[in-house]
Amino acid sequence: MTAYRLTEQMWADHLAEVIRDFSVFAPIKKENSTDFEEITDKKLGSIYYGGNTPTTPLKAFFFPIKENVTTTNQTQPRILIGVPNCDLTALVLLDNIYLGGDLKDEYYQDNRDRTIIFGKDCDTIKESCHCTAYSIKPYSEKNCDISMSVSDGYFYLSPMSEKGEKYLDKFKFNQLEALDSLPEKVIQNRETMLANLQKQNIDIPDEIASRKGIEKENKVLWKKHATTCVSCGACSMICPTCHCFLLIDRKDFEKVKNWDVCQLPDFSRVAAGEDPLEKLYERLKYRYLCKFAYKPDMFNALACTGCGRCIDTCIGKINKNVVIIEACQ
């Protein structure tokens, strides 16, 4: 993998330059988490390049919580820094859904087109991280434009797409000496993270075994876990692959695309009143089937990338991995 090495100063100068033309978003450290924020001059020094998953899933940049889809599309170019690989992998499914087939979502397309994504290397693991259960690595090798590794005061940039190549070309980074591979220390960190995650996730069934367990008729299991579910929908709202929305109507035939999720009541109710997901435990099971059976079949892509956000956020303390382990027993 070709990499270009930048000093801290070079990268800082670059950021100071690009924030004039791009909106730049990057993780900022909070008390117990990190989350994306728009980077202004004052925040340039506060970007947190390490850690794991920022609270906000990547999808929110391409599929915003609310978006008017009948007015002019946004055109402001953007740079996203510090995107973990679980979120990058989720883009495979989202791209398939929104951009596949004959009818494309031009708002999603424009949001993708105007964004340069920098993937990152995770350097910490939270308890709920389980990307490796589905053979996803804690560093980016594809699905982004530029892979970024930070080590010993240097920034290593590797192009991962044509858009990434063009970016590096535009800012003349490709005139720097090209390294044939990342330095040993970066590789070592990647391998350590991978090994630690694999160790942490040793008991979590992979996507194939998970599917088998979930597809079993086991009403008792779903009813048991549904007892603490309050149908808040947070697990799905915060999921990097959940793509569902509802079009809300406004004056002048304008429509606003709003996040909507299958865990909320009435998601699938038809006007005459029938609702295949009326019962809470049915909705809970549906979510797992959608992730491990329906979406992989329809789009040949993973619909759970092991980011662990649904586990972190559930106020009913439903641990998706515990549910799946029990389903597989």
Add this chain to the structure above:
Amino acid sequence: MQEKNIYKPIKAKLTKVIEESPMIKTFVLVPDEEFSFKTGQFIEVTVENVGEAPFTPSSSPLETKQLEITVMKAGYVTEEMHKMEPGQYMGIRGPFGRGYPLDEFTDKEVLILGGGCGFAPIRSLLYNLKAISDQVRKVTLCYGSKSPVDCIYKPYIQELRDTPKFEVYRSVDKADETWEEKVGVVTVLLDDVKVDIPNSVVVVCGPPIMMKFGTKKLLEMGYPEDKIYLSMEKNMSCGVGKCGHCEMGNYFVCKDGPVFTYNEIKDSPNIWM
């Protein structure tokens, strides 16, 4: 990339409202722009500032200047529609999905089983079949309603009865003194029809419970699973396979349907809800 924004409706002027039954009205719409559809495809209809709902046009796909939707008052969007008057505008998007595969009906008898407002897509199909009646052997309509007052398209029923190659059988769940046809759920009509099953296809459209028992009976009669065409109903928002509402196992009903053969969906979850 397609030229059109998939979410933006075009305006369509409401030119006529026909009261079909106490709960069902037909709206005649003249789109501001050229608009055509294939029979069985659906459109998303917007009531400005209220909401949007999917409907399969009930008019002939060969009529390009205007289209009709037949709407039962059932939810907040349809309730607002029922208040609308000629001169007002609705929004329409589409057409979406896969309609009836008329090529598969060539040289076949077509049996149609419909219930309630499920007659709407069927009427569009009937208009189309009449236009190509030299290509089909026979068309048999079995249509069920709750009561005589709920029967829709009354003038059209008479027109069909006078059309060569078309037969009409009707039933109501509950009759009154004016009713001279069959009494019972729509499947009882299947006992009366004469169809050459090996040379026929069957189309089913109606409320989920009717679709379920109708399909069951057709299978018992010997119809092959891949000759039973079902027009599926699901909650839909976008109409283009993005919003996820109509997911039915490995299908998005809006994009992959709404017309499916029973064979295609028999293993999908919640097909009858």
